Amino acid sequence: MVKKSVDLIISGVGGQGVILLSTMIGRAAINEGLDVKIAETHGLAQRGGSVVSHVRIGRNIFSPLIPIGQADAVIGLEPLEAARYVSFIQPGSGVIIFNIKRVLPLPVRLGTESYPSIESLITILRKYSSCIYPIDADQIAEKVGNIRTSNIVMLGALAASLRLPFSIESLKAVVMRDAPKGTENANLLAFTLGVRVMKHLIAGRSL
Amino acid sequence: MGMEVGLLTVDTPGQRVLMMGNVAIARGALEAGVQVATSYPGTPSSEIIGSLCQVARQAGIYVEWSTNEMVAFEVAFAASLAGVRSIVACKHLGMNWIADPFLVSAYTGVNGGLIIVVADDPHPYSSQNAEDTRYYAKLAKVPCLEPSDVQEAKDVMALAFELSETLQLPVMVRITPRIAHTRGIVVLGSISRLRRKANFEKDSTRYVMISSNARNRHAWLNKQYARAAELAETFQLNRLKLAPGATVGVIGCGLSYGYVREALHLLGAENQVSILKLATVNPLPTQLVCKLLSSVTTVLIVEEIDPVIETDIRSLAQGLGLNLEIRGRLTNDLPRELELTPDIVTAALARIFGASYDSNAASNYVISEINNLVTRRTPFLCAGCPHRASYYAIKQALKKVNRGGIVTGDRGCYNQGIHPPLKAIDTCICMGASIAMACGFSKVGIEEPIVAVIGDSTFFHAGIPALINAVYNHAKVTVVILDNGWTAMTGHQPNPATGITAMGDPTKMLKPEELAMACGVDHVKVVDPYNVKATIDSIVEAINHPEPSVVVCRHICTLQELRTMKLMGIKPAPYSVNLDECTSCKLCLFQLGCPAMAAENGKVKIDTYTCVGCGVCAQVCPVEAIRRGS
Ligand code: SF4
Ligand code: SF4
Numbered sequence: 001m002v003k004k005s006v007d008l009i010i011s012g013v014g015g016q017g018v019i020l021l022s023t024m025i026g027r028a029a030i031n032e033g034l035d036v037k038i039a040e041t042h043g044l045a046q047r048g049g050s051v052v053s054h055v056r057i058g059r060n061i062f063s064p065l066i067p068i069g070q071a072d073a074v075i076g077l078e079p080l081e082a083a084r085y086v087s088f089i090q091p092g093s094g095v096i097i098f099n100i101k102r103v104l105p106l107p108v109r110l111g112t113e114s115y116p117s118i119e120s121l122i123t124i125l126r127k128y129s130s131c132i133y134p135i136d137a138d139q140i141a142e143k144v145g146n147i148r149t150s151n152i153v154m155l156g157a158l159a160a161s162l163r164l165p166f167s168i169e170s171l172k173a174v175v176m177r178d179a180p181k182g183t184e185n186a187n188l189l190a191f192t193l194g195v196r197v198m199k200h201l202i203a204g205r206s207l
Numbered sequence: 208m209g210m211e212v213g214l215l216t217v218d219t220p221g222q223r224v225l226m227m228g229n230v231a232i233a234r235g236a237l238e239a240g241v242q243v244a245t246s247y248p249g250t251p252s253s254e255i256i257g258s259l260c261q262v263a264r265q266a267g268i269y270v271e272w273s274t275n276e277m278v279a280f281e282v283a284f285a286a287s288l289a290g291v292r293s294i295v296a297c298k299h300l301g302m303n304w305i306a307d308p309f310l311v312s313a314y315t316g317v318n319g320g321l322i323i324v325v326a327d328d329p330h331p332y333s334s335q336n337a338e339d340t341r342y343y344a345k346l347a348k349v350p351c352l353e354p355s356d357v358q359e360a361k362d363v364m365a366l367a368f369e370l371s372e373t374l375q376l377p378v379m380v381r382i383t384p385r386i387a388h389t390r391g392i393v394v395l396g397s398i399s400r401l402r403r404k405a406n407f408e409k410d411s412t413r414y415v416m417i418s419s420n421a422r423n424r425h426a427w428l429n430k431q432y433a434r435a436a437e438l439a440e441t442f443q444l445n446r447l448k449l450a451p452g453a454t455v456g457v458i459g460c461g462l463s464y465g466y467v468r469e470a471l472h473l474l475g476a477e478n479q480v481s482i483l484k485l486a487t488v489n490p491l492p493t494q495l496v497c498k499l500l501s502s503v504t505t506v507l508i509v510e511e512i513d514p515v516i517e518t519d520i521r522s523l524a525q526g527l528g529l530n531l532e533i534r535g536r537l538t539n540d541l542p543r544e545l546e547l548t549p550d551i552v553t554a555a556l557a558r559i560f561g562a563s564y565d566s567n568a569a570s571n572y573v574i575s576e577i578n579n580l581v582t583r584r585t586p587f588l589c590a591g592c593p594h595r596a597s598y599y600a601i602k603q604a605l606k607k608v609n610r611g612g613i614v615t616g617d618r619g620c621y622n623q624g625i626h627p628p629l630k631a632i633d634t635c636i637c638m639g640a641s642i643a644m645a646c647g648f649s650k651v652g653i654e655e656p657i658v659a660v661i662g663d664s665t666f667f668h669a670g671i672p673a674l675i676n677a678v679y680n681h682a683k684v685t686v687v688i689l690d691n692g693w694t695a696m697t698g699h700q701p702n703p704a705t706g707i708t709a710m711g712d713p714t715k716m717l718k719p720e721e722l723a724m725a726c727g728v729d730h731v732k733v734v735d736p737y738n739v740k741a742t743i744d745s746i747v748e749a750i751n752h753p754e755p756s757v758v759v760c761r762h763i764c765t766l767q768e769l770r771t772m773k774l775m776g777i778k779p780a781p782y783s784v785n786l787d788e789c790t791s792c793k794l795c796l797f798q799l800g801c802p803a804m805a806a807e808n809g810k811v812k813i814d815t816y817t818c819v820g821c822g823v824c825a826q827v828c829p830v831e832a833i834r835r836g837s
Contacts, residue, residue, distance in 0.1 A: 004472070014586065023210075026225045026390055036225065037357075038390040041332060048802060049586030063469035063549040064356075064389040064462075084581050104805055105584045110628060110796060111806035116580045124577055147816075178210070 005058030006165050007066040008158070009085045012077030013103045014042065014049045017151035021075070022053040024155065025164070028174045029057045032166045039064035048106075052085055057165055072163045077151055078103050079134075083121050086128055095131040095161050097198070099154055101138040133157065133201045140193050146183060149190035156194020160202070168195060215262045220397040228357045228386040229254035231393050232324055235364030236294050237266055239320075240399035243286035244270045245279035247668065248697035249298030250333040251387040252326035256296050257698060260709040267402060272700050272709040275638070275668040276301035280323070281308050287321035287377075288414065289405040292368050296324040300637065302340045309377065313347040314424040315413045316375040316431070319403065320368030324380045326387045329512045329546035335618075335637065337544070339512035344379045344489040348432040350439070351379040351489035353461025357391030359444055363486065365396075366443060373438065374431050381488070383511050383546065385462050436490040444486035447495055449502055455559055456481040456503035458496070458520070460488050460510040463547060467509055470553035476560065491519055500529050505559055508535035509552055534559065587623050590803040591819035593762035594621040594689055596736035598631035599798055599827065600760075601658055601687060604746035611655035613648055617641035617670075619662035620696045620764075621689055628800040632660065639669025646673065646682035656750045659686045663704040664694040666719050671726060677755040678727035685749045686728075686757045688719045691764040699767060723757040730756035737762055739826040765819055780835055781818035782825055784811050788832035795824040795833065 008025070012018045022038045029036040039054040054066045071089050076082020076098035089096060100118055107113035118134060125132050135157055141150035152175060159168040172191055179187040211230045215237060226234065232255050236244065244263075246256035256270060263270040269286075273279035276297045283293035297305065302325050309323070325343075328334040344351035352367055354360040363380055371378040412420050439445070457480055459467035464484045471477045483499045485491075488510070500506060500520070508517040514536040521533055534540045540555040541547070550564075557564035588595045598621075605612035616622065616632030617640060624631035634644055645659035661670045666688050677684050694700040701707045706716035723731045730752040732745040742760060749756035763771075772779065781803070789810055796804050796811050801824060803817035813824075815837065825833040 013584065023225065023390065030223060030225050030392060035392060036390075038225075039385055040388045040390070041384070042388065048584070048589075050584045061391075062465045062472065064385050064391070064465065065548050067469065067473060067549040067553065080581050080584070083577050086577060105582045106587055106626065106800060106802070107582055109802070109805035110800060111793075112627075113582050115582070120580065124580065127576075 003070070005056045005061055006163060007071045008055040008163070009052060009066065009071045009074045009088045010055060011050070011052040011074065011081040011085050013081060014051050016051070016077040018051045018053055018077060021151055021155050022055050024174045024178055025055055025057070025171065027178065028166055028171045031170060031174070034165060035059055035061050037061040037064040050081060050084065052081075073097065073158060073161060075154055075158050077154060079118055079121055080105070080115070083125060086125060089128050091128055093131070094129050095133065095163060096125055096129055097133045097135060097154065097157050097161060099137040099150060100134045101136070101150070133161070133198065135197055135201070137194070140197065141190055144186050144190045144193065146186040146190070149183070149186050152187045152190040153194035156191040157198035160195040160198035212258045212261045215258060216265055216398065217395070218398045220395055222395045223392050224395060225390050226357060226393045227254060227388065227390050228360045228382065229388070230258045231357050231361040232364060232380075232382070233259045234393065234395070235361035237398050238361070238396045239365040239368045240292055240401045241294055242268050242291040242402060243283055243293035244268065244296070245273050245283045245293070246296040247273055247276045247279055247301060248694050248700045249301050249326075250697050251328060251384040252296045252298045252301070252324065253697045253700065254387070255324055256709070257700065263710045270709050272702065274703065276304040277308060280305040283321060284308060284312055284317070286405070287317040287319040288315070289319070289407040291319040291403050291405050293319060294322045294324060297326070298334065299325055299327045299338050299340045300334060300336070302343055306343060309343065310347045311416055312377050313349050313428055314416055314421055316427070317371060317377050318375070320371035321377040322364065322367045322371060322380055323377060324382065327381060327383050327512060329383055332384060335635070337512060339515060340379070341381055341488055341515045345515070348428055349376045349379060350374065350435045350487065351381055352444070352486050353381050353488050354386060354444070354486065355459070355461050355464040355484060357386065357389055358393050359486070360386050361393050363444060370438065374435055376431055376435065381461070383462060385546070432490060436493065439487035439490060439492035440494050442487045442492065445492060445495060446484040447498060449481045449499070450478055453479055453481045453502070454504045455479065456483065456499045456506040457556070458483045458485055458499065458506060458508045458516065460485045460516055463509040463511055463552070466547055466549045466552040469549040470556045473549070473553050474557055474560065474562070474564065476556070485516070488516055491516065491523070493523060496520060496523060497527060500524055500531060503531060505532040505534060507540065507555060507559055508533065509541065509547065510535075511547055585626055587626060587800070587802060588620065589765050590801050590817045591765040591821035592620070593691055593736045593760065593765065594624065595629065595799055595801065596739060596821070596823045597660070597687060597689055597742065597760040598624045598629050599823070600736060600739060600742035600746055601660070602631060603743045604750060605656060605658070607743070607747050608656055608750050613653065613655055613657050615641040615644045615648070615657070615659045617659070617661040617665045619665055619689070621660060621662060622696075628797045638665055639673050642670050642673035642677060642684070642686055645684040645686070646677050646680065649682045649684050650680070657684045658750070659684055661686065661688055663688065663690040663692065663719055664702040667703050667717070671722060674723060674726045674728065674755070682755060683753065684755050685746065686723070686755070687746065688723070688757060688759045690719055690759050690761040693764045693767055695764045695766070699764070720757065720759045723759070728755050728757045730754065731759070732757070733759040733761055735762050736760040737821055737823060739823060765821070769819060779818070780820040781813065781815040782820060782822060782833050782835050783813050783815070783837045785832045785834060786810055788830055790830055790832070792829065794829060795827045798827055799824055
């Protein structure tokens with residue numbers, strides 16, 4: 001079977017911007033004349049639940065859901081949420097990019113369950129792929145001066161992973177256009193820093 | 208959704224845009240000249256009317272959030288009888304409410320096209336069950352259509368309106384979250400500017416459905432239903448592709464067709480299978496189906512939720528004496544529960560080919576390893592949610608009264624009260640059941656206090672008749688109305704407690720306490736749940752009252768409060784724990800489970816980014832170690 005689409009899983013916790021990121025990628029795809037389907041699972045409107053979207057880009061997409069083991073990348077806006085959907089990743093070649101900032105589930109906050117260490121998560125994720133990129137997106141967003149841009153940092157990182165069927169610039173253009181008024185510069189900077197950090201990580205690996 | 212709503216009214220036919228399925232349905236309705244749209248919000252259907260109401264004025268149409276789905280249907284039905292095109296949108300459980308007038312509307316017939324868009328929830332992701340609403344179409348003998356993707360979700364609307372007017376029957380359009388909440392590319396058509404003048408032509412033989420009329424109309428309906436089956440044969444969105452020499456056929460209903468295509472691609476079997484893409488799931492285009500059935504020896508039927516079509520096709524095949532193998536859910540080739548996925552369909556097809564499909568053999572072991580590591584993340588009440596304070600007060604009040612207690616719940620954000628540490632509700636069945644079930648418990652000799660909790664919107668939807676029942680039948684129950692002023696769970700739609708309509712007009716703000724008094728409840732109190740002591744006291748008092756009693760816990764939904772504060776430039780003033788005074792009893796954490804709090808090194812810590820400053824935890828702390836500021 002020839003793979004005929006680029007498939008991404010974007011996951012996180014309600015309120016982190018999973019839908020925003022998927023829609024931005026979708027808009028970039030449409031600008032390139034590609035077909036795109038984005039299946040969102042958000043459940044209820046409250047915050048705190050697990051949110052995931054399947055983003056599929058190609059010439060002619062059939063199913064809105066990505067088959068298991070087919071995703072080119074999993075982008076987790078939260079470490080646990082990245083791990084949760086790892087079965088979708090293409091074993092070996094798929095990239096896993098995640099923000100290391102943890103959002104503790106309720107039982108963890110109550111102290112009745114524990115949150116696995118990032119190291120143990122990475123150890124398991126490695127069984128799937130060697131392309132694992134933990135990113136401290138919150139720290140970068142703080143540097144940008146707008147903590148809410150941490151998701152755009154992650155988008156920049158995804159763009160730099162070169163798994164998308166369009167250029168970093170096309171995605172950047174959408175970020176510029178779609179960013180809420182007054183936050184364009186912060187978002188642009190966040191995106192650029194995301195690109196940069198990912199390039200560093202990739203270069204680091206190949207050394 | 209914001210940006211997409213802007214796309215609802217642009218008149219640029221041919222433009223390719225990215226749209227959520229629900230918004231595409233709204234767009235399709237506008238392109239088809241819809242004039243009335245009604246609904247009661249319900250995930251995953253809410254964005255259909257939620258987007259239409261934002262453009263209603265501009266488009267010159269009428270849109271409302273009705274008090275419940277039955278009312279929504281009846282409003283749209285009347286509009287249809289007066290000749291204008293109308294839609295009603297709801298989730299599958301809403302269809303249960305619509306059932307009563309819906310089944311009769313098939314007898315009266317309609318005039319202007321009337322479409323009911325129903326969003327089923329096969330998994331289910333956000334519902335109490337996973338019923339298959341196509342049974343209602345069969346029950347009522349009306350056509351049911353299923354679009355296969357987001358583009359068709361738009362396109363099916365114009366076709367459905369036409370069909371509805373040709374047959375004079377309401378038409379059901381059935382979707383699932385994978386249409387409703389999928390964004391895909393839509394090529395826009397042109398917006399209809401035609402506005403029909405409403406005109407109700409009286410005809411008591413149709414519109415006054417006494418039994419003698421019903422007898423005549425029953426025969427009419429059967430005739431129309433037969434005609435619907437004929438029209439299904441040539442329905443535009445059905446497609447039969449016979450592969451030369453193929454012995455295997457597949458029928459993909461609606462969205463499932465996408466999974467079938469994906470599966471065939473994964474298996475590299477695209478040219479070895481004959482496919483019928485089916486949009487008219489009720490009634491079936493029997494000739495079209497037979498063409499497929501008679502050309503193959505095995506057919507797989509792929510449809511979401513129950514084997515509805517599969518059962519029909521079995522009886523069809525038997526009637527025609529066709530000797531072929533019919534596979535699907537009845538043969539366990541597809542599972543009976545949860546939503547379909549491309550993997551499930553691929554595995555089923557592979558089995559038919561005598562092959563096996565193991566998407567990711569290595570993964571199973573690792574997956575279980577990950578599942579062991581990855582804790583579940585259930586949604587919870589927001590930091591500062593007034594419901595949390597109300598639940599705390601109810602539990603404390605029951606403790607004080609010290610006779611046990613049963614808390615019947617209802618449908619809304621406050622469902623989340625089921626999770627630890629609150630564990631505050633004992634039942635949650637359907638809209639309005641809290642009060643009526645409380646009546647039931649009180650009538651069977653249960654000695655414990657019985658408390659029903661119900662939100663404002665749910666109270667208007669279905670709570671009022673039950674409250675009247677409590678009064679009328681002397682049910683000794685306490686009803687706590689959680690009035691946060693919005694229908695919050697489904698995305699903050701306004702309701703009669705909000706004081707604004709779907710179209711943004713100011714309207715009379717209804718107060719649950721006034722309605723409760725009008726229902727005959729003598730003991731009615733209103734409190735702000737952020738005032739913990741007053742709330743506990745009011746509930747204790749209400750429980751001790753010998754007749755039905757009502758406590759309205761009124762505080763606006765925190766998310767909405769924060770939005771207003773942001774507009775006004777007010778920042779929340781978070782609380783913090785004074786570590787010197789904190790005795791580490793962790794009562795605040797274990798009684799409230801506020802997402803702003805976490806146990807850290809044996810102490811409780813409040814996250815200043817998350818805390819909204821409601822101050823409830825400060826009132827729970829026995830040593831007053833929690834204070835505003837850092
Ligand atoms: S949306 Fe409003 S009502 Fe719902 S949990 Fe959040 S604060 Fe509470
Ligand atoms: S004041 Fe206490 S209960 Fe309220 S939001 Fe802050 S931490 Fe949560």
